[in-house]
Amino acid sequence: MLVILRGSETxxxxxxxxxxxxxxxxxxxxxxxxxxxxxxxxVVTVMFIPVFIWATGVASQNQESWQLSGTIATERIVxxxxxxxxxxxxxxxxxxxxxxxxxxxxxxxxxxxDGIGQISTFQRKGPNFAVNYESVVxxxxxxxxxxxxxxxxxxxxxxxxTTRGVSDEYQAVT
Numbered sequence: 001m002l003v004i005l006r007g008s009e010t011x012x013x014x015x016x017x018x019x020x021x022x023x024x025x026x027x028x029x030x031x032x033x034x035x036x037x038x039x040x041x042x043v044v045t046v047m048f049i050p051v052f053i054w055a056t057g058v059a060s061q062n063q064e065s066w067q068l069s070g071t072i073a074t075e076r077i078v079x080x081x082x083x084x085x086x087x088x089x090x091x092x093x094x095x096x097x098x099x100x101x102x103x104x105x106x107x108x109x110x111x112x113x114d115g116i117g118q119i120s121t122f123q124r125k126g127p128n129f130a131v132n133y134e135s136v137v138x139x140x141x142x143x144x145x146x147x148x149x150x151x152x153x154x155x156x157x158x159x160x161x162t163t164r165g166v167s168d169e170y171q172a173v174t
Contacts, residue, residue, distance in 0.1 A: 102137045128148070130145040156171070
């Protein structure tokens with residue numbers, strides 16, 4: 001950089017200013033190692049907080065899903081008998097809990113085996129659904145009564161499901 005100066009005082013003033021600038025830059029000290037370490041620690045901690053919150057949330061969700069899958073693995077039912085006769089207005093289904101977990105029957109699905117006709121679904125809270133127990137433990141029998149009028153000489157598939165999705169099927173002929 002070329003600077004053209006006029007007058008006798010200006011070059012000396014410029015030289016003094018440059019010397020002071022060099023002296024200031026030369027004497028400037030860096031941060032102390034302790035202070036620098038504290039700043040790095042603070043930055044790392046602030047960046048770690050969201051990662052920690054995310055990781056603990058994932059871990060708790062994973063634990064809950066494992067507990068639920070363990071419960072489902074020990075939940076088993078079997079439809080022992082279905083009382084479905086032509087001319088009756090109700091269907092009685094006998095379901096036994098053969099698993100280690102208490103079960104609650106939530107849905108019953110009745111469909112024709114030949115696939116013709118409508119599928120009837122009965123939910124626990126529905127008007128045509130009656131059950132003798134809220135939930136039963138291992139070995140106990142559940143009696144489900146449903147308001148259903150079957151067609152004579154027809155084969156029906158009856159599927160019973162629990163609140164956790166475990167199910168069993170039975171085939172009955174009227």
